[in-house]
Amino acid sequence: MDIPRIFTVSESAHRIHNPITADKLATLxxxxxxxxxxxxxxxxxxxxxxxxxxxRDHGIGGTGIDMSPLFTAQAHRRAVALGVADRVTFVHGDAAGHVAAAPVDVAACVGATWIGGGVAGTVALLERSLRAGGIILIGEPFWRRLPPSEAVAKGCLAGAIADFLLLPDLLASFGRLGFDVVEMVLADQDGWDRYEAAKWLTMRRWLDAHPDDAFAPEVRATLTAEPVRYATFTREHLGWGVFALMRR
Structure with a gap:
């Protein structure tokens, strides 16, 4: 069980696998x-x-589930490095359908709502693990401005314009699901740049170290295309945020 290899190559040096910086994560x-x-x-x-x-910062405990064995191993090492391995547990597994053995205070899916078939399905899945009065966290892209064409949406790596909403519409959609939005932290341009641009050096160094790997042509093609694609499409059109929800 694993995620596509291009992600484990390009994001192998990332500590945060979405466009939020360490400062923003601390703010959240x-x-x-x-x-x-x-x-x-x-x-x-x-x-x-x-x-x-x-x-480390708030004394919480918890469990993380992820499909990537590489990222799960990195999470274990990070817990040891920060001295919190006695409070947090990381499991290599499929998060789709996972429900906690006991209700939790915060149930989060930050940047992986595909596990529930979209936002609504993921919110419903998270709520199954949540105690009464607890908080759901959803990390999700939104359009900063609507793409002028489906081709531009695909340039943002969306399947279609309809895949994402404008921010006001995304916030309204949580209300239609029966939740209050009680907090949000939005990625800024620096967060996007750090998430995307950091992949490029990682891919280049991987290519230098693995010139004869059968996967090298795909990594080379990705590295060649990504800077221009990101600057042309994603950087101009796509936002991202984490939204805290409580059942009404």
């Missing part, structure tokens, strides 16, 4: 006003930076 943790001992479930936990830093 503080904004949630979690008490020491709170339990957090993170579906699609990547390299574990959210759980590990929040365990």
């Amino acid at each position: 943790g503080a904004a949630l006003r979690m008490e020491a001992g709170a339990r957090v479930l993170d579906l699609g936990s990547g390299s574990g930076e959210m759980l590990c830093t929040w365990a």
Whole structure:
């Protein structure tokens, strides 16, 4: 069980696998006003930076589930490095359908709503693990401005314009699901640049170290195309944020 190899190559040096910076992640943790001992479930936990830093900074505990064995191993190492391995657990597995054994205070899926078939399905999945009065965290892209054509949407790596909403429409959609939006932290341009541009050096160094790997042509093609694609499409049109929800 694994994610596509291009991600484990291009994001192998990332600690955060979405366009949010460490400062923004810390801002989100503080904004949630979690008490020491709170339990957090993170579906699609990547390299574990959210759980590990929040365990260090706020005394929370929790579990992360991720399909990537590489990222899960990195999460284990990060927990040890930050001295929180006794409070957070990381499991290599499929987060789709995962429900916590006991209700949690915060149930999160930050940047992987495909596990529930979209935002609505992922919110419903997370709610199955949530205690009454708990908080759901959803990380999701939105259009900063609507693409002028389907071709531009595809340039942003969306399947179609309809894949994402404008920010006001995304916020309204949470209300239609029966939730109050109680916080949000949005990625800024620097967060996007750090997430995307950091991949390029990682891919170049991988290519230099693995010139004869059968996967090298795909990595080379990605590295060649990505800077211009990102600057032309994603950087201009796509936003991203984490939204905190509570059941009405």
